Amino acid sequence: MLCLVSLIQGMTAFGFVFIGLSTLEKRFFLTSLQTGSISSAYDFSSLIIAVIVSYMGERGHRPLWVGYGCMLFCAGSITFAIPHFVTPNYVHQEVDSGYCGLPNETTTCDQLADGMMGSEDTPLSSYYWFFIVAQILHGVGAASLYTLGVAYVDDNVSSRQFGTFMGIYQSIVVVGPSLGYIIGGAFLNIYTDLNVDENSLNIDVNSPLWVGAWWIGFLMNGLLLFIFTLIYMGFPKALPEREKVMAERRVETQKGRDFTTEKGALNHLKALPRAIFSLCTNLPFMFLNGGAVAAFFMVAGVSVFGPKYAEDQLSMTPSEAAYAMGVISVVGGITGALIGGILINRLDLKFPGLMRQSIISTFLAIFACGIFFAVCPTVDFAGVTVGYKNSEPFEGSFELNATCNSRCSCSSSYDPVCGSDGIQYYSACHAGCEVDILSTGEVIFSECKCVQDLESPSGLGTVEWGACSSSCSYRWLYFVGLAVIIMLGAISGVSGWTATIRCVPHSQRAFAMGIQTLFYGLLGSVPGPIVFGILLDSSCLLWETNCDGSANCWLYDNKMSARGFLILTASCEVIATTCLILGLVTYKSPSEQSELDGGMKEEFASQDELDTIA
Numbered sequence: 001m002l003c004l005v006s007l008i009q010g011m012t013a014f015g016f017v018f019i020g021l022s023t024l025e026k027r028f029f030l031t032s033l034q035t036g037s038i039s040s041a042y043d044f045s046s047l048i049i050a051v052i053v054s055y056m057g058e059r060g061h062r063p064l065w066v067g068y069g070c071m072l073f074c075a076g077s078i079t080f081a082i083p084h085f086v087t088p089n090y091v092h093q094e095v096d097s098g099y100c101g102l103p104n105e106t107t108t109c110d111q112l113a114d115g116m117m118g119s120e121d122t123p124l125s126s127y128y129w130f131f132i133v134a135q136i137l138h139g140v141g142a143a144s145l146y147t148l149g150v151a152y153v154d155d156n157v158s159s160r161q162f163g164t165f166m167g168i169y170q171s172i173v174v175v176g177p178s179l180g181y182i183i184g185g186a187f188l189n190i191y192t193d194l195n196v197d198e199n200s201l202n203i204d205v206n207s208p209l210w211v212g213a214w215w216i217g218f219l220m221n222g223l224l225l226f227i228f229t230l231i232y233m234g235f236p237k238a239l240p241e242r243e244k245v246m247a248e249r250r251v252e253t254q255k256g257r258d259f260t261t262e263k264g265a266l267n268h269l270k271a272l273p274r275a276i277f278s279l280c281t282n283l284p285f286m287f288l289n290g291g292a293v294a295a296f297f298m299v300a301g302v303s304v305f306g307p308k309y310a311e312d313q314l315s316m317t318p319s320e321a322a323y324a325m326g327v328i329s330v331v332g333g334i335t336g337a338l339i340g341g342i343l344i345n346r347l348d349l350k351f352p353g354l355m356r357q358s359i360i361s362t363f364l365a366i367f368a369c370g371i372f373f374a375v376c377p378t379v380d381f382a383g384v385t386v387g388y389k390n391s392e393p394f395e396g397s398f399e400l401n402a403t404c405n406s407r408c409s410c411s412s413s414y415d416p417v418c419g420s421d422g423i424q425y426y427s428a429c430h431a432g433c434e435v436d437i438l439s440t441g442e443v444i445f446s447e448c449k450c451v452q453d454l455e456s457p458s459g460l461g462t463v464e465w466g467a468c469s470s471s472c473s474y475r476w477l478y479f480v481g482l483a484v485i486i487m488l489g490a491i492s493g494v495s496g497w498t499a500t501i502r503c504v505p506h507s508q509r510a511f512a513m514g515i516q517t518l519f520y521g522l523l524g525s526v527p528g529p530i531v532f533g534i535l536l537d538s539s540c541l542l543w544e545t546n547c548d549g550s551a552n553c554w555l556y557d558n559k560m561s562a563r564g565f566l567i568l569t570a571s572c573e574v575i576a577t578t579c580l581i582l583g584l585v586t587y588k589s590p591s592e593q594s595e596l597d598g599g600m601k602e603e604f605a606s607q608d609e610l611d612t613i614a
Contacts, residue, residue, distance in 0.1 A: 001232045002149050003172040005070060008225045009145060010173055012077055012218065013042055013138050014303060015180010019322040020214035022308045023188060025552060027090060027211045028083070029125045032305070032553065036533030038131045039304045043525035045139030047518045054147040054514025055272060058507070062148040067233035069144040070225055076137030077222035083127040084215040089193045147517065151510040154501060156239045163349070163498055167341015170494045174333025174486075177303065178326045180217070185322025188212030206317055208416060208467055208554065275508060279515050284351075284503045287583030288496060289519040291358070291576040295489065295496075296524035298572035301532030302565075306482070308536065309565065312556045313376050314478065315470040324479055332483035336361075336490025343491075344498060354499040355584040361492035362580060366573040368488065371481030372566035376472035378558045380423045382430070384542050385555075388450050404450040405432040414544045414554050418468035419451040420461035426542075431463050485569075496580070503587065535564040 021035040057065040150169070157165055189205050190213040191198050203209050279285055302309075310321040343349065343357060380386045388402040401410075410429035417428045425431035432449030446462045453461030504512040539560040540553035 001228065001235070002066075002145075002153065003169060004228050005066070005225065005232055006145060006149070006169070007172050007176045007179070008221050008228065009070070009073060009142055010176020011180035011183070012073075012221045012225075013135075013142065014177035015326075016184045016214075016217040016221070017042075017080070017135070017138075017180075018177070018304050019181050019184040019188070019307055019318070019325070020217075021304060022311060022318055023192075023211055023214045024131070026209070027124070027192065027214070028127050029123075029552060030128055032308075032533040032536045033530065034128055034533075036304060036529035036531075038128070038135055039300065039529040040526040041132045041135035042139040042142075043300070043521040045136040046143040047521045047526075049140050050143040050147060050514040050517040050521070051511075052514075053144045054510040054517075055275065056269070057144055057148045058151065058510040061237045062144075062152040062510075063233055063235040063237075066144045066149050066152075067229050069141045070229040070232070071141070072137050073141030074222045074226045074229070076134045076141060077218040077225070079137060080131060080134035081215040081218040081222075082134075083130045084192070087124060087127065089196060090211050143514075143517070147510045147513040150497075150501075150513065154509060161345065162501075163344025163494070164341045166494050166498055167337050167339075167344070170337035170341070170490060170497070171334045174337055174490060175330055178329035178333065181307070181322045181326030181329065184214070184217050185319040185326065187216045188214065188319045188322060190216070205319065206466060208414070210317075212318065275511060276515070279504065279508060279512055282504060283586035284355075284583045285500065285512060285516075287579045287586065288500050288503070289516050290579035291362070291496060291583065292516055292520040293524040294572045294576035294579065295362075295492070296520040297528040297531075298569050299489065300525040300528035301568065304529040305532045305536060309561065310478070313558050313562065314472050314475050315376070315379070315467075328479050328483040329486055332486030333490050336487035337494055339487075340491040340494030344495060349495070351499055351502045351587060351589070352584060354495040354502065355580060355587070357495040358492040358499065359577060359580045359584065361488040361495075362573055362577045365485050365488040365492075366570055366577065368481055368485045369566060369570040369573060371478055371485075372562050372569065374474035374477050375559050375562045376470070376474055378541070379468055379470055379555070381542065381555055382419075382423050382425050382450065386423060389452050400426050400430055402450060405430050408432065412544065414552070415465075416467045416554070417445065417463035417465050419448065419463045420453050421451050422468065423451070424468040425450065425463060428463055428465070433463060492576075492580075499583075532565075532568065535568065536561060539564065 017039065021038065024030055024038075025032070025035055053065060053069070150166075153165055153169070154162055191201065192211045192213050192215070194213065205212070307318070307321040307325050310316050310324060311318060314321075316324070340357065340361075344354065347353060349357065378385055382388050383400040383402065388404060408429050410427060413427070415427040417425050417431055417433075419425060419431060428445040428448070431445070431451055433445035433451075434447050434449075445465075447458065447460050448463050449460060451461030451463060453459065456462075500512060500516060501509050536556065537553065539557045540555070541557050542553065542555035544552045544554055
């Protein structure tokens with residue numbers, strides 16, 4: 001049941017949210033920095049909560065603690081979908097008003113107001129705060145899931161079996177976001193406003209102006225999670241096999257780090273500073289935290305902006321990018337998690353072996369980051385990357401106006417077309433087109449003064465509505481390499497997670513994971529998407545500024561964004577490897593007698609503590 005709850009949580013927080021960010025940018029006029037902060041709000045909100053919940057809940061009824069958190073998560077999912085229902089239908093630029101020659105065609109902000117305003121004249125970009133609040137509820141609600149939930153499993157299986165269970169659990173955790181990508185991608189193929197007939201639209205799913213039904217998944221998963229949570233809350237405080245498991249447990253706590261407290265909630269709370277000091281002076285644990293910080297910094301950034309990177313770098317639609325990311329995450333994540341769990345079980349790995357497995361996996365991932373050396377060419381865009389009527393590189397800031405479209409008074413609304421010369425134009429108007437032709441439902445513009453076509457009698461070319469398609473030979477290399485990175489990360493994650501539990505006292509397992517959540521959240525998951533978002537914004541070549549002051553980026557410098565991804569990902573892997581090596585070097589195993597005495601002490605203390613808090 002923990003796997004099912006975690007599956008739905010992962011689908012929502014790391015699947016539907018991440019794959020919908022590029023769509024939210026278009027629908028609510030948000031920047032990459034803002035969408036990155038939406039992702040980071042989840043991690044930031046869970047930081048302090050995870051520490052408190054894991055410390056107090058360690059001795060309480062863990063299924064109930066986890067269940068109450070999941071109820072908050074359900075509320076967050078509903079909140080995330082609310083902006084769809086309180087805003088008017090999505091309005092996009094009409095393609096048949098975008099060619100040169102129409103009188104009074106320049107669109108003013110007043111004319112666009114209805115499309116950019118929500119209920120009661122609220123700018124659409126202000127609904128950004130709904131997503132922030134929803135993510136805060138998501139983060140607070142999930143705080144107990146990966147701490148108390150995992151500790152509950154560890155209480156009821158042997159140390160050797162725990163590795164296998166963690167492999168299976170980690171596989172499910174990976175499948176969650178992957179299913180979110182795949183199912184969310186399918187929802188993005190459905191037009192966002194279900195009351196609108198798609199056949200009446202003059203755009204389709206391949207248009208950069210298309211906005212899919214990003215909100216459906218949040219409502220669906222909110223209901224499913226509510227049902228499964230009610231079942232999970234029915235589990236007992238301790239399973240019948242717990243006493244037998246505890247009697248056979250082997251202690252691998254860092255030497256000199258045994259920790260117990262007296263009975264009672266008040267005494268337990270008073271011991272909080274001492275508990276924090278005990279963990280923060282446990283060097284292997286702290287170096288494991290450092291490795292987790294680097295890993296989650298990269299994972300959070302790539303998870304949030306990986307689909308967007310694929311859309312821009314590989315010329316894919318949001319749904320195509322979502323499906324591809326989902327498939328490779330499933331393949332790489334499940335394979336890595338199962339391999340990691342099986343190795344732990346078969347080799348009966350102790351703490352040093354767990355660390356070596358993590359070190360090897362993370363070290364190999366450094367070389368896998370080389371996939372970002374493969375750069376797909378940036379599309380030829382008139383006035384941005386190439387000059388008008390030629391394919392020579394365009395130097396300096398972009399200039400969309402030229403002699404060939406000077407009399408057209410073109411709108412600033414982005415409505416891309418692809419010329420017969422293979423160059424992309426901001427709109428049919430900017431291509432100097434005067435006549436539109438509707439042929440078999442396809443919009444084609446002709447007599448375009450900015451488009452050269454030597455085979456045409458007039459020397460003028462045509463354009464087709466939509467962005468130019470671009471084939472990149474590196475597409476499969478990118479996805480295979482990313483799958484390898486995910487697989488190696490999953491192997492390292494399973495062994496690292498298990499090592500964290502093994503190097504701290506039994507009574508501090510959940511609290512240790514809460515402290516680790518604080519570290520990798522505050523220094524990894526929170527700043528990661530923000531830094532990756534700033535990176536993408538800095539590589540933007542073409543911004544469209546909206547009437548409310550917000551902006552959309554429509555074209556990125558592929559070489560610059562790829563170089564940034566390479567530097568950030570490889571640096572994170574190097575830092576993680578270094579921290580793991582230091583964690584192994586500083587580990588001191590307890591003596592045989594200390595293991596026996598310490599193990600009995602922790603067992604009885606934990607058993608007494610179990611009955612002190614409901």
